[in-house]
Amino acid sequence: MIELEALTKRYGEKVAVNNLTFTVRPGIVTGFLGPNGAGKSTTMRMVLGLDRPTMGEVRIDGKRYDQLKDPLTYIGALLDAKAVHGGRSAYHHLLCLAQSNGIPKSRVAEVLDAVGLTAVARKKAKGFSYGMGQRLGIAGALLGDPRILMFDEPVNGLDPEGIHWIRTLMKSLAAQGRTVFVSSHLMSEMAVTADHLVVIGQGRLLADTSMADFIERNSRSYVRIRTPQRERLLDVLCEAGITAVDADGGALEVDGGKPEWIGDLAAQHQVVLHELSPRQASLEEAFMRLTAESVEYHAHTGAVPVPDEALTASARQAWGSGWKKGA
Amino acid sequence: MASVQVVRSEWTKIRSVASTMWTLGIAAVVTIALGMLISALLSRDWEHLPPEERAAFDPTYMSFAGMSLGQLAMIVFGVLVVSNEYSTGMIRTSLAAVPQRGRLLFSKITVATALAFAVGLATSFVAFLLGQSMLGEHRTSLDEPGVLRAVVGGALYMTLIAVFSMGVAAMLRSPMPALGILMPFFFLVSNILSNVSATKKVARYLPDQAGSTIMQVVPRAGDAAPYGPWGGLGIMVLWVLAALVGGYVLLRHRDA
Ligand SMILES: Nc1ncnc2c1ncn2[C@@H]1O[C@H](COP(=O)(O)OP(=O)(O)OP(=O)(O)O)[C@@H](O)[C@H]1O
Ligand SMILES: [Mg+2]
Numbered sequence: 001m002i003e004l005e006a007l008t009k010r011y012g013e014k015v016a017v018n019n020l021t022f023t024v025r026p027g028i029v030t031g032f033l034g035p036n037g038a039g040k041s042t043t044m045r046m047v048l049g050l051d052r053p054t055m056g057e058v059r060i061d062g063k064r065y066d067q068l069k070d071p072l073t074y075i076g077a078l079l080d081a082k083a084v085h086g087g088r089s090a091y092h093h094l095l096c097l098a099q100s101n102g103i104p105k106s107r108v109a110e111v112l113d114a115v116g117l118t119a120v121a122r123k124k125a126k127g128f129s130y131g132m133g134q135r136l137g138i139a140g141a142l143l144g145d146p147r148i149l150m151f152d153e154p155v156n157g158l159d160p161e162g163i164h165w166i167r168t169l170m171k172s173l174a175a176q177g178r179t180v181f182v183s184s185h186l187m188s189e190m191a192v193t194a195d196h197l198v199v200i201g202q203g204r205l206l207a208d209t210s211m212a213d214f215i216e217r218n219s220r221s222y223v224r225i226r227t228p229q230r231e232r233l234l235d236v237l238c239e240a241g242i243t244a245v246d247a248d249g250g251a252l253e254v255d256g257g258k259p260e261w262i263g264d265l266a267a268q269h270q271v272v273l274h275e276l277s278p279r280q281a282s283l284e285e286a287f288m289r290l291t292a293e294s295v296e297y298h299a300h301t302g303a304v305p306v307p308d309e310a311l312t313a314s315a316r317q318a319w320g321s322g323w324k325k326g327a
Numbered sequence: 328m329a330s331v332q333v334v335r336s337e338w339t340k341i342r343s344v345a346s347t348m349w350t351l352g353i354a355a356v357v358t359i360a361l362g363m364l365i366s367a368l369l370s371r372d373w374e375h376l377p378p379e380e381r382a383a384f385d386p387t388y389m390s391f392a393g394m395s396l397g398q399l400a401m402i403v404f405g406v407l408v409v410s411n412e413y414s415t416g417m418i419r420t421s422l423a424a425v426p427q428r429g430r431l432l433f434s435k436i437t438v439a440t441a442l443a444f445a446v447g448l449a450t451s452f453v454a455f456l457l458g459q460s461m462l463g464e465h466r467t468s469l470d471e472p473g474v475l476r477a478v479v480g481g482a483l484y485m486t487l488i489a490v491f492s493m494g495v496a497a498m499l500r501s502p503m504p505a506l507g508i509l510m511p512f513f514f515l516v517s518n519i520l521s522n523v524s525a526t527k528k529v530a531r532y533l534p535d536q537a538g539s540t541i542m543q544v545v546p547r548a549g550d551a552a553p554y555g556p557w558g559g560l561g562i563m564v565l566w567v568l569a570a571l572v573g574g575y576v577l578l579r580h581r582d583a
Pocket of ligand 1: 011014015016034035036037038039040041042043185
């Protein structure tokens with residue numbers, strides 16, 4: 001369990017983390033979501049005692065980080081895959097970490113095997129690809145068989161296979177009853193891995209909710225319709241007391257409507273339909289709405305609120321760029 | 328403050344990075360080879376030396392003539408051991424594993440100091456023995472008074488130079504400024520200051536000037552220092568302690 005209480009971090013004038021209070025509980029994956037510069041990494045550094053809070057505190061199983069004896073056996077973290085000496089082999093990197101926490105040597109081979117780096121264990125880390133570096137970082141986090149795991153943007157720069165591997169790993173760790181705390185700036189990623197969601201923007205807590213609740217509250221469902229008899233359909237819908245709004249590509253959208261009603265209605269009035277599809281607004285959109293005011297670095301002004309199409313395109317682009325980085 | 332398991336971990340760290348180990352090898356080779364060369368040249372030119380220089384000739388110190396250059400490699404070793412952690416980002420991983428910052432720093436320094444001393448001791452004896460073999464009839468031996476002290480002192484001097492560099496690197500974190508200050512200082516500035524009459528007296532208290540008296544058997548003529556060989560080494564130790572305290576205080580208080 002990780003408990004944050006009124007955690008605040010200032011760098012000079014800049015408030016990176018502002019009065020954060022929340023608890024990360026065992027047995028589930030807790031997603032830590034926020035746009036770039038929201039303060040996720042800063043918060044995680046404070047959890048590990050690397051940065052000193054300006055105010056407030058973090059407790060791990062009730063203790064301050066530096067009060068933990070052999071901390072790697074309590075909490076394993078991947079903050080930055082590059083936090084490795086490139087001139088050292090993967091094996092020796094893990095060995096020195098193990099020795100510093102009284103972890104048996106045999107464990108090094110085990111975690112190397114678990115992350116699939118056994119074949120390159122004796123190779124210098126500087127020759128590793130981004131994905132291999134990420135795996136080495138995860139091996140380091142798993143080394144002490146800790147009850148708590150913390151990952152800062154673990155899927156960044158991984159290929160689809162790597163992403164799948166990490167998702168499965170996090171879920172299985174949580175299923176074993178461990179506390180899993182993982183950050184991301186992609187809602188779509190969290191939607192498939194996290195059970196609980198903590199959202200921050202500009203260092204402030206914006207939401208602390210279960211994933212299911214978040215989805216229920218934020219997913220707008222609507223029906224998308226295309227028809228060559230637009231005016232006629234609008235009249236029919238109007239008569240039935242249903243409001244439709246124009247959408248892109250000449251389509252119509254009906255908020256909260258059931259496709260069955262609309263299909264029946266159209267059939268009764270002999271209106272031809274080319275499309276009738278139930279839709280869900282993306283969670284990414286809900287996330288962007290939530291953090292709209294707190295986004296620090298807009299790509300270009302006026303980007304929020306973003307229409308659905310552009311949104312998915314930008315999300316796709318984000319995945320794509322990560323993919324390229326890993327290659 | 329050091330602890331057994333962290334010392335073991337630091338030993339693994341230091342021996343598993345080849346580039347760091349190389350600097351120790353270079354320190355040994357340069358110190359020995361240059362000492363031999365200078366001793367050989369001096370021995371050949373003995374006839375041309377003025378009488379006062381012959382009278383003040385210190386064969387032991389002569390075999391350590393390579394130290395002026397060899398110590399630069401010791402500086403690189405000391406700086407790299409500490410600042411490698413920062414330049415690679417490893418420091419965050421290290422501090423997450425050992426959040427007691429003093430324990431991390433002093434375990435690292437314990438290991439690096441022991442290693443530097445082992446290499447320094449071997450270097451010092453080899454430099455002495457080979458240097459003497461070049462001096463022919465002007466040689467001295469370990470049985471002569473003060474010689475053994477000077478030879479062991481050579482090892483202590485090399486070690487302390489390395490430890491001082493570790494302290495400075497802990498204060499400055501990145502390797503470039505640490506090397507940029509230490510290398511020119513010990514290779515040039517300190518020597519210039521001790522040869523300019525205006526600064527001569529003060530320069531005696533600089534770490535290398537004070538510390539190197541431990542390697543002298545014959546005191547420098549007409550220019551006796553206000554402290555003995557051990558006093559000089561003591562002054563150097565004070566500098567080293569100051570650098571370590573500085574490094575520790577800064578490490579303790581700043582964000583990693
Ligand atoms: N050491 C530092 N000194 C000064 N400012 C800092 C420092 N570290 C972080 N910041 C600032 O604090 C804010 C939060 O940064 P942080 O890296 O925690 O964000 P993040 O949520 O991890 O973002 P990202 O998604 O881009 O990784 C940023 O505005 C950043 O510029
Ligand atoms: Mg970050």
